[in-house]
Amino acid sequence: MKSRIILIGLFISIFINSVEAQVFKAGAAFRVITPENLIPISGGMGTPVIPTAKKGDLFVRAFVLEKGTTRVAIVSIDNLGWPAYLGNRSRKLIAGIAPENILIGATHAHSAPDAYGFPDENGKTGADLKYLDWCVTQIADAVNEAVAKLEPANLKTAVGEAKGKIAYNYYADKLYDPRCGIIQAIATTGANKGKPIVTLVNYAIHPEILGTDRKLLSPDLCGPLYDRIQTKTGGMAIFMNSAQGGMVTADTRRENGKEANDWEECIRIGNLLADEALRIIETVPVQENPDLFCASRAIRLPIDSEIMRYVFQHSPLAEHGNTDYTSVTTQLNLLNIGKAQVITIPGEALPNIGFYIKRNMKSDQAFLFGLTNDAFGYMLTKEDFDSFDRYKYISRTSLGEMTGTIYEEEALKLIRESAGPAK
Numbered sequence: 001m002k003s004r005i006i007l008i009g010l011f012i013s014i015f016i017n018s019v020e021a022q023v024f025k026a027g028a029a030f031r032v033i034t035p036e037n038l039i040p041i042s043g044g045m046g047t048p049v050i051p052t053a054k055k056g057d058l059f060v061r062a063f064v065l066e067k068g069t070t071r072v073a074i075v076s077i078d079n080l081g082w083p084a085y086l087g088n089r090s091r092k093l094i095a096g097i098a099p100e101n102i103l104i105g106a107t108h109a110h111s112a113p114d115a116y117g118f119p120d121e122n123g124k125t126g127a128d129l130k131y132l133d134w135c136v137t138q139i140a141d142a143v144n145e146a147v148a149k150l151e152p153a154n155l156k157t158a159v160g161e162a163k164g165k166i167a168y169n170y171y172a173d174k175l176y177d178p179r180c181g182i183i184q185a186i187a188t189t190g191a192n193k194g195k196p197i198v199t200l201v202n203y204a205i206h207p208e209i210l211g212t213d214r215k216l217l218s219p220d221l222c223g224p225l226y227d228r229i230q231t232k233t234g235g236m237a238i239f240m241n242s243a244q245g246g247m248v249t250a251d252t253r254r255e256n257g258k259e260a261n262d263w264e265e266c267i268r269i270g271n272l273l274a275d276e277a278l279r280i281i282e283t284v285p286v287q288e289n290p291d292l293f294c295a296s297r298a299i300r301l302p303i304d305s306e307i308m309r310y311v312f313q314h315s316p317l318a319e320h321g322n323t324d325y326t327s328v329t330t331q332l333n334l335l336n337i338g339k340a341q342v343i344t345i346p347g348e349a350l351p352n353i354g355f356y357i358k359r360n361m362k363s364d365q366a367f368l369f370g371l372t373n374d375a376f377g378y379m380l381t382k383e384d385f386d387s388f389d390r391y392k393y394i395s396r397t398s399l400g401e402m403t404g405t406i407y408e409e410e411a412l413k414l415i416r417e418s419a420g421p422a423k
Contacts, residue, residue, distance in 0.1 A: 024289050025066040026153040026185035028198040028236040029145035031138040033078070034058045035113060035217070039128040042080050042118060043110035043212040045307065045377075045397050048126050051111070052215045055263050056223035058112055060139050061238040063198050064097070064146040065185070065337065067292040071097050072335060073143045074200065074369075075104040076238045077135070078219040079112040081375025083317045084330060086115065086136055093140035096147050100296040103333050103344060104139065105372035108241050110208035111218040119314035129316065153197055155287040156184040157340040159365045160280035164272050167205040169351065170247040171390045176351050177204050177243065177358075180273070181367040182281040183337060184235075196235035201225065201277045202342075202367045204242035204354065206249040209266050216263070221250060224270030232278060241370040243345060243354025245378045246394045290338030295418045297332045299410040301346075301376065304400025308377060328399070330374045334414050336421035342367040343411055346374035350394075353379060353404050357411055362420030379404045 034057045040048035058078040065072045073094070082104055091099040106115075115135075117127040162180035169176040181202035187193050207220035219226075222239050229237035250269050252259045260268075303309050309325045312318040335342040341363035345354075348370060358366040378394040381404040386395040 022068050023152050024155065024292065025150040026197050027064045027146040027149035027151065028062065029142045029149060030059050030061045030236060031142045032057050033060050033135050033138050035128070035131050038217060039113050039131055040126045041111050041212055041217055042114035042116065043208065044080065045118065047120060048114040048118065049212040049215060051217040053217070055210070055216045055218040058219050059226065060135065060142045061236065062142040062146040063200060063238050064143065064150060065292055066150055070292050070294055071101060072292065072294045073097050073102045073146070074238070074240070075102065075139060075143060076240055077104065077106055077139065078109050078222055079106045079115045080108055080110060081371055082106045082115055084374045085317050086132060087373065089136045090139040093137065094143045097143070100331065101294050102143065103369060103372050105240050105369050106375055107207055107219070107222045107239055108244070108371050109218070109220045109222060110206070110212060111210045111214070111216055111220055113217070115317065116311070117315035117317040119311060123314040125315060127317065132317070151190065151197070152188045153185040154188055155290045155338040156186065156281055156284045157287070157338050157365050158182050158281050158284045162203060162273060162276040162280070164276065165251045166269055166273055166276070167248055168251045170249050176248040177354055180277055180280060181340070181365065182277050183340060184281050186286065192234070196233040198236045198238060199229050199233055199277070199281070200238045200240060201229070201273065202240045202242055202369065203273060204244035204248050204351070204370070206244055206247070209250045209252055209261055209269065210263070211261065214261065218263070218266070221266045221270040221273070224267045225274045228271045228274035229278065237274070240372070242368045243349040243351055243370055245348030246350040246380065246391065248351060287338040291336060291422050293336035293419060295334045295414060297410065297414050298329055299332055299406065300327050300329050301399050301403055301406055302327045305396065305398060307396060308399055328376065330376065332410060332414055333373065334418050336419065339363060339421050339423070340365040340367055341421050342369055343415065344372040345370045345379065345407070347371065347376040347379045349379040349404065349407070350384065353381060353408060356408060360412055361415055376403070379407055381405055381408070
């Protein structure tokens, strides 16, 4: 009799543990990465600028998701871009998540420290390598804390048009994607039951209201966006950029023909985007115990641009595995998070590439995480490459003519070979 009771107890314990293991969980954590001293900031290819002041804090923000044996980390860092060399160093410091399941994306803020190590004509760089080393550990610390804070959660996901004066295409006003994607994890237990743990906003925009001209070290519009969402929901906010290349930027235009490139405009646009994201997600039904799926694929892109080859040869933060500098390897990820599907972009894809990929994804809630796992400049199709005067700069600062085409082929292959999200 006693042994039977023990067996029944053991069976119940195994059953409970099995059920618990299949519960969807979420956790979030952040680290402030504002440097103590004013160090060079970078708004793109060229010599970094020494700022004269700071406005707002820079962050690393980590959103960890888990179901069963699948665990995924989505990381956002306030920077122009984040090379895989730095991201891979963080991955080695993160426990409990497969390295290929750690997605590290940059907000693309143009008023953040140089993380590329852009070399000058003499091959020298002004990047603060000690600061970047510190950021590597902060990324890992944020992810590890988010893992420790994993808790049962439900999910809300939605994609809708963000209305108002937020973004436009500098090259052609209306050629941009106005859709905003939101992923919100909601606590199901504890004191915060029913409240958001984290709200992720996915939208295509250059956070370059301040740029380098203002000489302010800043997260640009992302800072006010974080503050607004966190004040309204109580949970952490995270921003992941999208297909904002060539040249989807913040709409700072005024009626007098001038532009409002100041901190007040960062607040206006950051708050508006936050409010629109919360409006879109507000009435969406909750998904209880949603599914989670993650796939990855390594792809190789040729380096045809002389400028980009020079950066790879001389930057201390570039991949130096190939001494001929003719190609580079990067990682694509595909995620199914409940009803949403996400695919990553290792750079700044033009809007037409973004529309094409979204149209072929297996969900009407399609998300693109731009500048994620790497940031190899602009990504154009071969038809657009160097075809118009408008595209001369972005053609020159891309890896080459075939980058966009190869990305499309590999992304679509990953989409075809992976399961779609639940309907």
